[in-house]
Amino acid sequence: MRGGGYFKTTYAADLALVDTRLRRRALAALVFLLLVLPRVASPFILDLVAQTALAAVGALALNVLTGLAGQISLGHAGFIAAGAFTTGLLVENGLRSPLIALPAAAVVGAALGIVVGIPALRLKGLYLALGTLALHHVVLYACAEFQNHWGANTGVSVPPPALGPWVLKGVVAWYYALTLAAALTLALSVNLRRSRAGRAWMAIRDREIAAESVGIDVARYKVLAFVWSSAITAVAGALFAYHRAFVSVEAFGFFLAVEYIAMIIIGGLGSALGAVLGAAFVTLLPHVLDAMVAGLRLAGGAAYYLFPLKFGAFGLLMAVFLLFEPQGLVGIWRRVRNWFALWPLRYRPLRSAS
Amino acid sequence: MTQVLATTVVVASLYALLAAGYVLVYRATRVLNLAQGDMMTLGGYFLFLVATAAPGEPARAIAGAAALSALAGFLIYRLLMRPMAGHPIFAAVLVTVTLGILLRAAIVLVYTDRIRHPLGLLGLANPARPLIGGAVVSTFDLFTVGAAAALFAALFLFLRFSPLGIQMRAAGEKPLLASQRGINFHLVFALSWALAGFAGALAGILYANNVRLDPSLGVLGLKAFAVALVGGLDSLGGVVPGALIVALVEVLSVRYGDPLLADVSPFLCLLAMLLVRPWGLYGTKEELERV
Amino acid sequence: MTSFFELTPSLELENLEVVYHHVATAIQGVSLRVMPGSIVTLLGTNGAGKTTTLRAISGFLGADNAQIVGGRVLFLGQPVTGRRPHELVRRGLVLVPERDKVFETLTVQENLRALVPGWRAWRGADRPRIRLDQVFEYFPLLADRRRQLAGYLSGGERQMLALATALLCRPAVLLVDELSLGLAPAVIERLMILVARLRDELGLAVLLVEQNAGAALAVADYGYVMEHGRIVYDGPRDRLLAHADVREFYLGVGHRAGRKSYTDVKQYRRRRRWF
Numbered sequence: 017m018r019g020g021g022y023f024k025t026t027y028a029a030d031l032a033l034v035d036t037r038l039r040r041r042a043l044a045a046l047v048f049l050l051l052v053l054p055r056v057a058s059p060f061i062l063d064l065v066a067q068t069a070l071a072a073v074g075a076l077a078l079n080v081l082t083g084l085a086g087q088i089s090l091g092h093a094g095f096i097a098a099g100a101f102t103t104g105l106l107v108e109n110g111l112r113s114p115l116i117a118l119p120a121a122a123v124v125g126a127a128l129g130i131v132v133g134i135p136a137l138r139l140k141g142l143y144l145a146l147g148t149l150a151l152h153h154v155v156l157y158a159c160a161e162f163q164n165h166w167g168a169n170t171g172v173s174v175p176p177p178a179l180g181p182w183v184l185k186g187v188v189a190w191y192y193a194l195t196l197a198a199a200l201t202l203a204l205s206v207n208l209r210r211s212r213a214g215r216a217w218m219a220i221r222d223r224e225i226a227a228e229s230v231g232i233d234v235a236r237y238k239v240l241a242f243v244w245s246s247a248i249t250a251v252a253g254a255l256f257a258y259h260r261a262f263v264s265v266e267a268f269g270f271f272l273a274v275e276y277i278a279m280i281i282i283g284g285l286g287s288a289l290g291a292v293l294g295a296a297f298v299t300l301l302p303h304v305l306d307a308m309v310a311g312l313r314l315a316g317g318a319a320y321y322l323f324p325l326k327f328g329a330f331g332l333l334m335a336v337f338l339l340f341e342p343q344g345l346v347g348i349w350r351r352v353r354n355w356f357a358l359w360p361l362r363y364r365p366l367r368s369a370s
Numbered sequence: 371m372t373q374v375l376a377t378t379v380v381v382a383s384l385y386a387l388l389a390a391g392y393v394l395v396y397r398a399t400r401v402l403n404l405a406q407g408d409m410m411t412l413g414g415y416f417l418f419l420v421a422t423a424a425p426g427e428p429a430r431a432i433a434g435a436a437a438l439s440a441l442a443g444f445l446i447y448r449l450l451m452r453p454m455a456g457h458p459i460f461a462a463v464l465v466t467v468t469l470g471i472l473l474r475a476a477i478v479l480v481y482t483d484r485i486r487h488p489l490g491l492l493g494l495a496n497p498a499r500p501l502i503g504g505a506v507v508s509t510f511d512l513f514t515v516g517a518a519a520a521l522f523a524a525l526f527l528f529l530r531f532s533p534l535g536i537q538m539r540a541a542g543e544k545p546l547l548a549s550q551r552g553i554n555f556h557l558v559f560a561l562s563w564a565l566a567g568f569a570g571a572l573a574g575i576l577y578a579n580n581v582r583l584d585p586s587l588g589v590l591g592l593k594a595f596a597v598a599l600v601g602g603l604d605s606l607g608g609v610v611p612g613a614l615i616v617a618l619v620e621v622l623s624v625r626y627g628d629p630l631l632a633d634v635s636p637f638l639c640l641l642a643m644l645l646v647r648p649w650g651l652y653g654t655k656e657e658l659e660r661v
Numbered sequence: 662m663t664s665f666f667e668l669t670p671s672l673e674l675e676n677l678e679v680v681y682h683h684v685a686t687a688i689q690g691v692s693l694r695v696m697p698g699s700i701v702t703l704l705g706t707n708g709a710g711k712t713t714t715l716r717a718i719s720g721f722l723g724a725d726n727a728q729i730v731g732g733r734v735l736f737l738g739q740p741v742t743g744r745r746p747h748e749l750v751r752r753g754l755v756l757v758p759e760r761d762k763v764f765e766t767l768t769v770q771e772n773l774r775a776l777v778p779g780w781r782a783w784r785g786a787d788r789p790r791i792r793l794d795q796v797f798e799y800f801p802l803l804a805d806r807r808r809q810l811a812g813y814l815s816g817g818e819r820q821m822l823a824l825a826t827a828l829l830c831r832p833a834v835l836l837v838d839e840l841s842l843g844l845a846p847a848v849i850e851r852l853m854i855l856v857a858r859l860r861d862e863l864g865l866a867v868l869l870v871e872q873n874a875g876a877a878l879a880v881a882d883y884g885y886v887m888e889h890g891r892i893v894y895d896g897p898r899d900r901l902l903a904h905a906d907v908r909e910f911y912l913g914v915g916h917r918a919g920r921k922s923y924t925d926v927k928q929y930r931r932r933r934r935w936f
Contacts, residue, residue, distance in 0.1 A: 088460050139648055141459065142402055142460065143599075145460065147640075149637075150596065150637035153592075153633075153637040154637055154638065154641065157630055157633070157634035160630050161630060164630075277464060277467075281464065323478070324479045327471060330471065331470075332468070332472060334468045335472070338454070338461050338464055338468070339453050342457065533774055536767065536771050537776075537777070539764070539775070540767060540775035543764050543767070546721070546746075546758075547761055547764065548764075549745070549747040550719065550755070550758060551747075551775060551776035551826060552747050552750035552751045552778060552779060552830055553747055553775070553777055554745075554747045554777075
């Protein structure tokens, strides 16, 4: 929502992603901030931003499927695992270039998206979520078998990606690479939302029968949503493998899928900004809790309780968002913005139906 | 061969106890409780709690643990699930996921993640029993089968003949109409959660005595939802064949495949069922459209 | 014997106002009373606010994000505004809903058991004690079908089952939403006669909310006409039957040909609102 008095006069203005001067300046400031951050911030902070960026890629991809197309997936970790293990498999076979691994991961992801998407046409809502959850376990099983046959039993190690003489190594390099990846994914997902497919997805999400009756090929667009989402997710998985320099099944449990769902829920379902905010929230939360516990300077035994506490705090926050703030962080952001935009002529907003 | 059959029946009984919880909650509130496995763990730890407080009294400990679990189920509905009324069902399902996380974290906080064996605390033994045909099962295996049979018989009688059971089915079908008939459907739903907690606790108590107790038992719950789906999410009767099929496939894949395959086999059953007959063996087709 | 006006009404609405989504006024200043042992009908077309009125009485507004912003509901002389639905039923204010009126996955017999008739303290003398065999006397058809799933019943049979279960809730006041909806005229007539029998034999007070004015006025003692969320006319049955507007717009027996709806001829003064 935008304040009154702002109207667009040209089609180009309507198409522009960044439309007002304020927004252009804000975006420029953000880009500038991200560029100079390595000069001022500690490697630890940079690593956190990089991790957030990596998580944001996955969250944006899930948001395409769940937020835009309304297809609920609990198998997101499976797609990430597929991308990571594709990379692992290629590396084991001597194909180390990311120019091969990343597209290969995307292709594997897309193929997996078709494999999941077509049967998923029969399923809705809860059943779809359970189907994808089951599929997640099957993908993990395949990865575990691969791990047992090829790598050591513990996992496959992946060397840093190299393009000719350039080797992506070190915190700063990874910071730039992952932030760039996240920015590209963000641009892609914002554009997908504005595309024909994006509009079709939202129509299907809101009312499938109505979408069908205005001529949207529901089956095709549903599968397409799966393909896009899983292809991007698999690329995120490949980046994950390179970043961690190690691939192991244990990293892709059900909890990872829950984390990604939590990101888009806490961020705000259906919003790209929300996916990024949610990714930051979920990634940074454990570190914030760490810092808080460190600040408390507890006795040695307390460290033991840290893990379950973090785990529990994560669950609690997710529950709090689900119960009290279904619109997520983006909802809070919008309310704050509207409050300022409308001040001092604020009127209690109408509560919407349902 | 008889050993395979015996093991299948035992595993199926455990799954059936858990799956009964899924179906009860689903039939009443249309929510799939993904924390059912962790409620089972909770039941096991309640047993441990009661047993440490009063060691050597198995009957009282088991009754106490089951009662505490039922109470926990009731409170979970009251505090977490009831505020979700009117929200999308998937959000409610996610709340159950977070419930599972919270339960697991709480258990680790209180009891650490060490493996426990409440059997000794209760002063019980679990000797092996040879059956006809050369199969061997443990005593608690037999108890598991007995408990599952008893629970299903009791649930059948309760839902078919008792006024409260009929009200529970009615409220599950149309909560609004139920409240127009004087039924407090929130209370009835809370009762179905309590029953699910009870069924899960039975599974947890038996498993804790039979095998072990640790905070990650909840994984079994994920396998049991495959059972509930294969049988049909809205069919309590479907749980029995569903459990037998899933257990048989799992036992066979342990025997002829590898343990990794066995772990994933319930999900393969689930996927196969979703492809062929998404509403499950005994479920109703309309259920697919409702969610 | 006390006079008509000194009796406590079984159900009384005082200036009830309901607002949807905090902004849209659905009913304004609706007042009506239902006397013990009488059938009162609330007539009106689609969207007149009849169902909203019923929902306000029976405590169902919350589900639609609506709320009572003014006035009150008195049941047997006691205010019950905003009570929860199941509580009202246990006190004896029972609704037969417009649709979704039977549990389709339960048998007829189970439908007749899926209810809570309320606590002893609330079962006063003015609530008839109705037993299952009495219900089968009123609805002999249900006795034959008691083992059948309610989902397989026809529309008329469903309506009978809904009335029967409502009776078993031991109502002091029966609210009936669109008894005639989707039923054949012959069936409607039989059902209306049944409702009249319930009044005469059990002393029930009934609020019949109807679009089918002819069928409702055949049995009602008193009627209210609702348009645009307001009561625009009320009176005893004979006066309503004689009223020109009611005859034209609700009974379809008027003389002025070509005019189908009251909205074509009636204009209400709109209150100007500046804010």
